[in-house]
Amino acid sequence: MxxxxxxxxxxxxxxxxxxxxxxxxxxxxxxxxxxxxxxxxxxxxxxxxxxxxxxxxxxxxxxxxxxxxxxxxxxxxxxxxxxxxxxxxxxxxxxxxxxxxxxxxxxxxxxxxxxxxxxxxxxxxxRRSLPRFNKVKTLLETASIGTVRYITWELSRTPSPIDRSKDYNWRTDAKIAPAGYFDDLASHGLDLFTYLLGDIKTAHGVGLNQQHLYTAKDAISGSWLHDSGVIGSACWNFGSYKRVDEVKIVGSEGALNFSVFGEDPIVLTTKTKTKSYMIDHPKPIQIYHVEHMKKQLEGDAMHPSTGKSGLHTAWVMDKILGHI
The missing domain is CATH 3.40.50.720 (NAD(P)-binding Rossmann-like Domain)
Structure with a gap:
C-alpha cells in the first residue's frame, strides 16, 4: 500500500x-x-x-x-x-x-x-465496527444466552417538525427514498442483525403511508429468517406518540436487550443474573469503520462492511418492501 x-x-x-x-x-x-x-x-x-x-x-x-x-x-x-x-x-x-x-x-x-x-x-x-455492537457479538458467540431463538426490534418516533411543516426533506421524498426513514434508519439495524446472526434467507413485510405528511412510506413491519434458523421481526413507525428503539435477542438460556441508535446499556438477562454493559460511542463515530478500511487495504484484515454485505442488506430491505 x-x-x-x-x-x-x-x-x-x-x-x-x-x-x-x-x-x-x-x-x-x-x-x-x-x-x-x-x-x-x-x-x-x-x-x-x-x-x-x-x-x-x-x-x-x-x-x-x-x-x-x-x-x-x-x-x-x-x-x-x-x-x-x-x-x-x-x-x-x-x-x-x-x-x-x-x-x-x-x-x-x-x-x-x-x-x-x-x-x-x-x-x-x-455499526459493524463499533465496540458496543462487537460486545453484543461476543456475548452471542460465547453462548451467554444459549442458542438464539429469535430477535425483535421496535423503532418508532413522533413526526419531526420538518415532517409537520411540509418543508422539503429528501429522506421522505419517495423519488429518493421510497420507504422514507425506513431506508435511512432500518437499514442500519437490518445490516447489524445480519452481522450478529448471519445472512437472511427470506424476508417479507408490509408498508404504507399512515400520516400523509410526505410521499414516502412511514409505517412498515417485517419478518425474516436467518440461515442459522433464528427468526426475526420488526415494526418501524414514524408517527407514534414517543420514541422507542428496543432490540431483544432471545435465546434458550437468556436474552440481550439493546438499542440500535441510542447509547443505552446492553442488558444481559439469564435465570440467575442480570448484567449491564455501558459502552460509549467513539468520536467521530465512524473512526473504527475508517480504520478497518485501512487494515483491509494493508492486507491485515477484512472489513466487516463491504459491497457484498451491503448488497445483502439491500436485498433484505427490498424483500420486506415487496420490491423483489
Missing part, C-alpha cells in the same frame, strides 16, 4: 461534518485532500474549516483528480449509483454511505462494477 491513501468526498454535507469526515484525516495513513459540493461556496467553506486543500462543485472533476486515490460518496442515496459507477470506471477505491443505493438492482450493478475490476468497495454501515 502507498505511504498515504488520499481521499476525496463527494457530498460534504451534514453527515460528514462530525460523524464521518474527520475520520479520514485522523486515521494514520489516510489523508483527506479534496471535497465536492454542488454549491462551490459551501464546498470552499467546508474545505477551509476542515483544512482540506482542494474543493470542487463538479463530482467528475474530483473523481478524475490524479491526486485522489479513493472516494467516499456521501450524497443522498438516489445519486449513489451514478457516482459509484463513475468511481469504478476511474479505477479508484470507494466507500458509499448507507444505504448503498435505493434498490437491490442498483446495488447489484454497483457491486458488479467493482468486482469486475477487483476494486475495494466499502459501505458505511459503521
Amino acid at each position: 502507498k505511504d498515504s491513501i488520499k481521499w476525496g468526498i463527494i457530498g460534504c454535507g451534514d453527515v460528514t461534518e462530525v460523524k464521518s469526515g474527520p475520520a479520514y484525516s485522523l486515521v494514520d495513513g489516510f489523508e483527506l485532500v479534496a471535497v465536492m459540493r454542488r454549491n462551490l461556496e459551501l464546498a470552499k467553506d467546508y474545505a477551509k474549516r476542515h483544512k482540506v486543500k482542494k474543493y470542487y462543485n463538479n463530482a467528475d472533476a474530483l473523481i478524475q483528480d490524479n491526486e485522489v486515490d479513493a472516494i467516499y460518496i456521501a450524497t443522498p442515496p438516489d445519486s449513489h449509483h451514478m457516482y459509484a459507477l463513475k468511481v469504478a470506471k476511474a479505477g479508484k477505491i470507494c466507500c458509499i454511505e448507507k444505504p448503498m443505493a435505493p434498490s437491490y438492482k442498483a446495488c447489484l450493478e454497483i457491486y458488479t462494477a467493482f468486482k469486475n475490476k477487483n476494486l475495494p468497495l466499502f459501505v458505511a454501515y459503521y
Whole structure:
C-alpha cells in the first residue's frame, strides 16, 4: 500500500461534518485532500474549516483528480449509483454511505462494477465496527444466552417538525427514498442483525403511508429468517406518540436487550443474573469503520462492511418492501 491513501468526498454535507469526515484525516495513513459540493461556496467553506486543500462543485472533476486515490460518496442515496459507477470506471477505491443505493438492482450493478475490476468497495454501515455492537457479538458467540431463538426490534418516533411543516426533506421524498426513514434508519439495524446472526434467507413485510405528511412510506413491519434458523421481526413507525428503539435477542438460556441508535446499556438477562454493559460511542463515530478500511487495504484484515454485505442488506430491505 502507498505511504498515504488520499481521499476525496463527494457530498460534504451534514453527515460528514462530525460523524464521518474527520475520520479520514485522523486515521494514520489516510489523508483527506479534496471535497465536492454542488454549491462551490459551501464546498470552499467546508474545505477551509476542515483544512482540506482542494474543493470542487463538479463530482467528475474530483473523481478524475490524479491526486485522489479513493472516494467516499456521501450524497443522498438516489445519486449513489451514478457516482459509484463513475468511481469504478476511474479505477479508484470507494466507500458509499448507507444505504448503498435505493434498490437491490442498483446495488447489484454497483457491486458488479467493482468486482469486475477487483476494486475495494466499502459501505458505511459503521455499526459493524463499533465496540458496543462487537460486545453484543461476543456475548452471542460465547453462548451467554444459549442458542438464539429469535430477535425483535421496535423503532418508532413522533413526526419531526420538518415532517409537520411540509418543508422539503429528501429522506421522505419517495423519488429518493421510497420507504422514507425506513431506508435511512432500518437499514442500519437490518445490516447489524445480519452481522450478529448471519445472512437472511427470506424476508417479507408490509408498508404504507399512515400520516400523509410526505410521499414516502412511514409505517412498515417485517419478518425474516436467518440461515442459522433464528427468526426475526420488526415494526418501524414514524408517527407514534414517543420514541422507542428496543432490540431483544432471545435465546434458550437468556436474552440481550439493546438499542440500535441510542447509547443505552446492553442488558444481559439469564435465570440467575442480570448484567449491564455501558459502552460509549467513539468520536467521530465512524473512526473504527475508517480504520478497518485501512487494515483491509494493508492486507491485515477484512472489513466487516463491504459491497457484498451491503448488497445483502439491500436485498433484505427490498424483500420486506415487496420490491423483489
